[in-house]
Amino acid sequence: MPRLIGRTSKTPLYTILALLVVAAVATELEYEGVIDLVPGYGRDTTNIRVPDIRNPRSY
Secondary structure, three states: OOOOOOOOOOHHHHHHHHHHHHHHHHHHHHHHOOOOOOOOOOOOOOOOOOOOOOOHHHO
C-alpha cells in the first residue's frame, strides 16, 4: 500500500490551467472575428488601398 502522506492533489492546478487556456483561445477567436461574443471587439476590417502608379492622385 503506497504512502500518501504529504502528497497533494494537482487537480486544482490542472483545472486553473485548463480554464486559462480556454480563455486565451476564446479571446484570440473573438479578436480574429471567428466568434462574436462581444460586439465591437476585434480587428477592424478596413480595405487596404493600393496606389495606382498611373494616377498620381491616388497616392
